[in-house]
Amino acid sequence: MSDDLNIVGKRVVRSDTLAKVTGQARYTADLKFPNMLTAKVLRSPFPHARILGIDLSRALKVPGVKAAISGFDAYGVKWGVFRYTQDHAMLPTDKVRYVGEDVAAVAAVDEETALEALSLIKVDYEPLPAVFDPEEAMQEGAPQIHEAYQNNINIHVHIDVGDVDRAMAEAFLVREDTFKAAGEAYAMMEPYAVVASYANGFLELWMPNAGPHVRAKALSNLLKMPLNRVRVRHIYSGGAFGGRSEVSPGDLVASLLSIKAGRPVKLVLSREENATSTRQIHDMIATVKTGMSRDGTIVAKDYRVIYDGGAYSSTGPIATSIPFYVYEECYRFPNVRYNGYRVLTNKGIRGMYGCHGRAFLAGNESQMDLMAKELGLDPVDVRLKNGLSSGEMTATKSLITSCGLAQTIARASESTHFKEKWPKAKRGKGIGMGCIAIMCGFPMGFRSGSACYVKMNDDGQATIVTGVVDNGQGNESVVIQVASEVLGIPMEDINLINADTEATNLDPGAYSQAATFVGANAVRVACENARRKITAIAAEKLGVPAEDLDLKDRMVFSMTTPDKKMPVRWIVREAFFRGDPIAATGSYFPKIDIEREWVSRPWGQMAGTFSFGTSVAEVRIDSHTGRITVPRFTAAHDCGRPINPMAVEGQMEGSIQQAGIAAIMEGNLWDHGFLLNPDLLEYKVPLACDMPEIDTIIISSMDPEGPFGAKEGGLTIRMNAYSAIACAVTNATDALFTELPLTPDRVLTILERKKGVKK
Amino acid sequence: MKAVKVNFRINDEPVALEVKPYETLLETLRERLDLIGGKEACGLGSCGACTVIVDGIPLRSCLVLTPEVDGASITTIEGLARNGRLHPLQESFMEKGAVQCGFCTSGMILTAKALLDRNPRPARKEVVKTISSNICRCTGYKKIVDAVLDASLKNKAYHINN
Ligand code: FES
Ligand code: FES
Numbered sequence: 001m002s003d004d005l006n007i008v009g010k011r012v013v014r015s016d017t018l019a020k021v022t023g024q025a026r027y028t029a030d031l032k033f034p035n036m037l038t039a040k041v042l043r044s045p046f047p048h049a050r051i052l053g054i055d056l057s058r059a060l061k062v063p064g065v066k067a068a069i070s071g072f073d074a075y076g077v078k079w080g081v082f083r084y085t086q087d088h089a090m091l092p093t094d095k096v097r098y099v100g101e102d103v104a105a106v107a108a109v110d111e112e113t114a115l116e117a118l119s120l121i122k123v124d125y126e127p128l129p130a131v132f133d134p135e136e137a138m139q140e141g142a143p144q145i146h147e148a149y150q151n152n153i154n155i156h157v158h159i160d161v162g163d164v165d166r167a168m169a170e171a172f173l174v175r176e177d178t179f180k181a182a183g184e185a186y187a188m189m190e191p192y193a194v195v196a197s198y199a200n201g202f203l204e205l206w207m208p209n210a211g212p213h214v215r216a217k218a219l220s221n222l223l224k225m226p227l228n229r230v231r232v233r234h235i236y237s238g239g240a241f242g243g244r245s246e247v248s249p250g251d252l253v254a255s256l257l258s259i260k261a262g263r264p265v266k267l268v269l270s271r272e273e274n275a276t277s278t279r280q281i282h283d284m285i286a287t288v289k290t291g292m293s294r295d296g297t298i299v300a301k302d303y304r305v306i307y308d309g310g311a312y313s314s315t316g317p318i319a320t321s322i323p324f325y326v327y328e329e330c331y332r333f334p335n336v337r338y339n340g341y342r343v344l345t346n347k348g349i350r351g352m353y354g355c356h357g358r359a360f361l362a363g364n365e366s367q368m369d370l371m372a373k374e375l376g377l378d379p380v381d382v383r384l385k386n387g388l389s390s391g392e393m394t395a396t397k398s399l400i401t402s403c404g405l406a407q408t409i410a411r412a413s414e415s416t417h418f419k420e421k422w423p424k425a426k427r428g429k430g431i432g433m434g435c436i437a438i439m440c441g442f443p444m445g446f447r448s449g450s451a452c453y454v455k456m457n458d459d460g461q462a463t464i465v466t467g468v469v470d471n472g473q474g475n476e477s478v479v480i481q482v483a484s485e486v487l488g489i490p491m492e493d494i495n496l497i498n499a500d501t502e503a504t505n506l507d508p509g510a511y512s513q514a515a516t517f518v519g520a521n522a523v524r525v526a527c528e529n530a531r532r533k534i535t536a537i538a539a540e541k542l543g544v545p546a547e548d549l550d551l552k553d554r555m556v557f558s559m560t561t562p563d564k565k566m567p568v569r570w571i572v573r574e575a576f577f578r579g580d581p582i583a584a585t586g587s588y589f590p591k592i593d594i595e596r597e598w599v600s601r602p603w604g605q606m607a608g609t610f611s612f613g614t615s616v617a618e619v620r621i622d623s624h625t626g627r628i629t630v631p632r633f634t635a636a637h638d639c640g641r642p643i644n645p646m647a648v649e650g651q652m653e654g655s656i657q658q659a660g661i662a663a664i665m666e667g668n669l670w671d672h673g674f675l676l677n678p679d680l681l682e683y684k685v686p687l688a689c690d691m692p693e694i695d696t697i698i699i700s701s702m703d704p705e706g707p708f709g710a711k712e713g714g715l716t717i718r719m720n721a722y723s724a725i726a727c728a729v730t731n732a733t734d735a736l737f738t739e740l741p742l743t744p745d746r747v748l749t750i751l752e753r754k755k756g757v758k759k
Numbered sequence: 760m761k762a763v764k765v766n767f768r769i770n771d772e773p774v775a776l777e778v779k780p781y782e783t784l785l786e787t788l789r790e791r792l793d794l795i796g797g798k799e800a801c802g803l804g805s806c807g808a809c810t811v812i813v814d815g816i817p818l819r820s821c822l823v824l825t826p827e828v829d830g831a832s833i834t835t836i837e838g839l840a841r842n843g844r845l846h847p848l849q850e851s852f853m854e855k856g857a858v859q860c861g862f863c864t865s866g867m868i869l870t871a872k873a874l875l876d877r878n879p880r881p882a883r884k885e886v887v888k889t890i891s892s893n894i895c896r897c898t899g900y901k902k903i904v905d906a907v908l909d910a911s912l913k914n915k916a917y918h919i920n921n
Contacts, residue, residue, distance in 0.1 A: 013853045020861030021849040021868065023796020023836035030795040189800045189808060189862035189896050238798070238862030239896050271801045472860025472897050646856040646902075653899030654859065680805040680894065688900040689891040 006552060008485040008708045011646040014477040015491060016236075016470065025236045028193035028206050029268045036195075037066050037107040039257050039267035040114040041250070042121050043277060044096035044103050047346035047673030048130035048143060051095055051103070051123065058120040059106055064113035067260035068121070070104040074256060075224045079247055084599075085154075085313035087146055088349075090222060090252040095128065097145055097311035098348050099673050100276030102249040107257040107265045132673055134308045134343035135285065145311060145344045154309050155316040155342040159324070159602050161395045162335030167300035171291025173374060176302075177367050181359030181740040182667030183283040183308065183350070185678075187685050190238020191274040196254035197264035203230050203255055208237035209499075210245040210471055211509020214447065216501040218247035223255055234499045240471035241658065242352040243279050245511055246314060250278070275678035279351030280668060282319060282342075283308035286360040291335075292371050296382040300335040305360055309342040310350040316342045317598035319350065323357020325396070326719055327364060329437035329610050330405065331386045333395045346673050354718040355659035359740050361719060362663070362726035365434050366736055369727055373734075379422060379727075380413045383435050383614075398606040400437075402711075404638030404701035405612035409435060411697045412614040412636040421618075425731040427751075428623055432727025434615045434720030439607030440517035440712050441590035443597075444508050449589030450522040451505035454483065454530045456582040460554055460569030461493040464526070467507025468519035469499040473713065474647040475515040479523045481643055482707050486527035487534075488551025489568060505587075513712035516643065517608055517705075518588055524707040526586025533582045537571045591705065609703045613637040613716025615724035617660060617692075621732050623751060626744035628664045628729065635721065636697035640711035645698055651714025652696045660721030661686040667741045765829045769794070770838025778825045785809045785820035788835060796836035796865040800894070807893030810866035811835050817873040817892075836865035839872070847910040848872055857906035859897035866893050871907040880911055 019025035056068040071091035080086035091102055104121050108114040129143040136142055137152040145152055168174055194207040203225065209215045212232035220227040237244065250267050258265040269278065284307050291300035307320055320340040328336065372382045388394065390403040413419060413433065421431045441448060453465040464483050470476040476496055484491045497503050507522075508514040531551060538556040539546040542564045550559050557565035575582045593604025616634040621627070635652045642648040665684055669676040677683040702709035722740075729742055735754045739746050762777040769792065778787055788794040788811065800808035802821050809821040812834040839846040848868050851857070858864050867890060874881055874889045881889070886907045887900075895903060 011856075014856070014858070016861070017853045017858045020858045020864050021836075021845070021852050022840060023794070023865045025861050026795070027798070027862065029799070030789075032793075187896055189806065189860065189894065190798070191800065237860060238800075239860040241896075268799075271803065472862075474859065650856050650859060650898055650902055653901045654897045655899070657899040658896065679803055680801045681803055685894055685896060687891040687894065688887045688904065691887075691900050694899065694901050 014474050015480045027236045031195045033264040036264040038111050039107045039265050040118050042104040044101040048128040049125040053124045055122040059117040062117040064109040065117045067257045068106045069256045088312040090249040105253045130346040134306050137343050152344040154344050155320045157320045157340040159338040164300050164335045164337040167335040168291045171299050172294040173292045176289040178287045179359040179363035180285045183281040184666045186241050186243035188239030192269040192278045194250045194254040195266045196258040198258040205232050206235040208244045210240045212499045212501045231502045237471040241354045272678040280348045281353040282350050284359050288363050296377045298386050301333050303338045305340045307342045310347045323360040328395045336395045358722045362723045365723040366727050366730040396603045402701045402703040404699040407699045408614040408636035412616045416616045416634050428621045430728040430732025431618050432724050434723025436716050436720040437610045437612050438715045441514040441608045442512040450507040450519045451587035452522040452526040454526045456572045463495040465497045467504040478643050479520050482520045483527045520707045521588035529584035611711040615720045617724035617728040619728040626748035630692040633692040634695040635717045638699040638701045640703035640706045641709035643710050648713045649696045652717045655718035657686045659718045663722045663725035664742050763826045768832045782825045784823040784825050787825040794835045807866045810869045817870045847913040851906040851910040855906040857902040863895040
């Protein structure tokens with residue numbers, strides 16, 4: 001294949017956008033089927049209470065009600081991603097553990113009827129003492145949320161590399177700080193919705209999801225149905241950001257109702273329910289201790305991080321680990337100890353977030369700047385000095401194969417004149433830098449890999465079949481671009497069947513940045529296999545060696561004698577004549593250490609590759625109001641080769657909004673287990689007028705494994721944008737924050753405290 | 760409760776309906792008329808995903824009761840393309856990469872259309888101010904602003920299309 005690419009690397013119009021600008025794209029709530037029923041869920045009013053009984057009989061008598069269910073109609077199965085985290089029945093029968101937990105549900109001919117029936121369900125509760133603060137929950141005598149987890153400690157991740165105590169004792173400078181951060185709302189624009197349709201022994205499902213195969217597996221367990229009878233279908237998804245990764249109680253609710261009623265059921269959550277009763281983000285408390293040598297080399301790190309896990313395990317072990325890993329994959333830590341505790345509380349269920357680990361990362365980076373300052377060093381130099389490069393191993397033994405970290409730091413700091421601005425910071429004006437690495441494709445057992453089928457159709461077009469799912473990032477367009485490049489036919493000639501568990505083979509889903517690196521890689525391999533069949537026939541027909549053939553513009557042609565050529569279509573037809581149509585499979589499994597386990601064996605190759613990135617934020621602080629504004633934000637991301645640079649920029653820009661600006665305005669507010677800001681009036685998300693001037697820089701490090709050298713499209717910025725803002729505020733105030741987000745009241749406290757110290 | 764008779768024009772077609780007195784325009788569009796381009800992302804007037812244009816003004820259809828728009832002329836996203844040709848805003852949103860998950864897109868495009876209809880050449884600042892009525896969680900807004908400005912530069916085409 002010639003090196004100059006035709007489609008990959010170009011700013012192409014994403015394949016999914018026509019449907020979206022014309023209003024034709026169908027999301028779950030837009031689906032309508034004959035005889036479809038409307039579902040409503042009765043939710044727990046208590047943060048913690050024993051269920052003494054649930055009486056559905058009056059609800060069932062309401063005319064128009066076709067089914068009513070509670071956990072007693074389920075199969076007594078508890079879901080958990082790991083064998084040791086199976087604690088979530090999705091519809092509890094023993095006790096409720098958070099306000100808003102799904103308790104019972106009805107399906108009726110219309111919404112009014114469903115709501116009326118809901119009001120007739122009687123649940124007897126015995127309220128129990130509840131606990132909302134993870135540190136309190138860990139104390140002896142705190143209310144016990146699950147029998148299985150002593151002191152409510154759901155997960156403890158312990159990592160110890162080198163000799164931390166000795167290195168700390170020998171360090172020139174040691175500093176310890178503690179930071180707290182409020183959890184956030186994903187606030188994806190689409191409130192959660194599920195359509196379930198049970199007929200002839202098969203259950204079909206549509207819902208926004210980040211991995212149809214993983215979702216189907218969870219539901220087949222919960223429903224005690226064979227996996228092939230649970231069919232998760234393709235549907236457009238209105239944003240995920242990590243919040244659609246796991247099975248949701250609504251999935252079980254809609255499924256049970258449809259099985260009972262024998263009719264399709266649609267459950268659409270309100271904005272408030274989406275916040276209280278689908279996943280939220282972990283609050284956290286992080287203590288970060290760092291030892292540095294005189295020249296700014298990090299010699300030791302010692303961590304204790306407590307994550308507020310809400311009421312159930314969720315992806316607990318992963319959530320407890322990721323903040324640490326994305327940091328150790330970025331910097332060299334010869335001695336490091338990490339104690340991560342995920343602690344259960346009587347609050348809503350939690351999941352991974354695109355910018356998971358904010359306080360941890362922001363705290364580390366801000367602390368590093370203050371230490372650099374104390375040593376008379378510059379943050380850019382300290383980051384470059386400690387940053388990992390290709391060929392190095394992380395502390396927990398992952399090899400870094402391609403690494404553009406240093407370039408992202410250099411480019412971001414040059415374009416912002418960081419080195420000149422940083423020492424000149426004054427009250428009210430600051431600049432800050434955040435760096436990070438991200439794993440692309442991590443161990444998920446046999447689901448870590450992806451497989452793809454491709455067939456060439458008789459008009460020379462292709463159909464590719466892949467499990468890759470798109471939550472709005474543009475994954476569908478990426479795989480179409482890759483197929484188009486390999487097969488030499490335009491993007492509009494590629495038909496895509498994806499994210500449907502009946503039709504597609506296994507795929508990890510949009511987790512761990514696997515869609516491009518793993519999913520599109522499988523598509524590449526399948527298409528290359530098909531391409532080989534095409535060139536074999538063409539070589540015979542044109543009388544040239546197959547190696548001399550290239551595919552472009554629907555033609556296969558000789559590279560040395562370009563007038564020797566024929567349409568791909570002819571070859572496809574010839575193959576049909578020969579009774580051997582052009583079809584191929586391909587798969588990709590990332591080179592990871594599959595033995596690696598989050599708790600029991602936290603070492604070995606974590607990911608197929610790592611992406612790197614640097615964010616630089618410039619902030620202004622109004623010393624009277626404490627309000628922060630962000631006039632300029634610069635982000636540099638090593639994405640390997642960008643498959644579609646315009647889409648990568650879009651991911652980076654969205655990350656600056658969702659992780660960067662979020663640092664000054666977003667956080668969940670709680671009052672004893674009641675979420676005070678579940679809707680978009682009280683929970684403010686950044687608007688166009690809140691956005692800084694944005695500069696995005698793409699660094700192409702050409703990964704040796706990725707499809708055409710690609711890694712992932714922007715998550716590093718989602719992780720480090722928060723740090724950049726926090727560091728800029730640290731730079732402006734010359735003091736460390738203790739609580740995030742940096743709302744005006746907190747900024748004023750920092751300024752007051754600083755004043756006090758000075759006097 | 761007694762049904763209410765309403766007559767209005769949607770995307771240049773006359774429509775006569777009987778609706779519930781408390782029915783929102785969003786519900787009427789989505790449930791009765793199968794115009795699903797407008798989305799319910801909050802139902803509270805806080806996000807703009809349900810925006811449609813009523814007599815030239817962008818309105819949040821989740822806050823409007825259908826009987827209130829009796830006699831009005833309504834444009835939804837489904838009515839923007841004419842004779843198989845996309846509206847310049849639709850083209851620009853595609854070309855500039857202003858669409859990610861797409862859930863905010865129809866509300867954004869209609870909000871922008873109402874702006875360009877009253878001011879065909881807005882300054883960047885004015886575009887930012889106008890679309891600050893709508894939430895997009897994916898894009899960081901930059902490419903949306905770029906797209907609206909790009910569409911405004913296709914001015915001629917824009918006017919022919921209108
Ligand atoms: S749904 Fe109407 S403003 Fe949000
Ligand atoms: S594109 Fe997803 S909300 Fe705007």
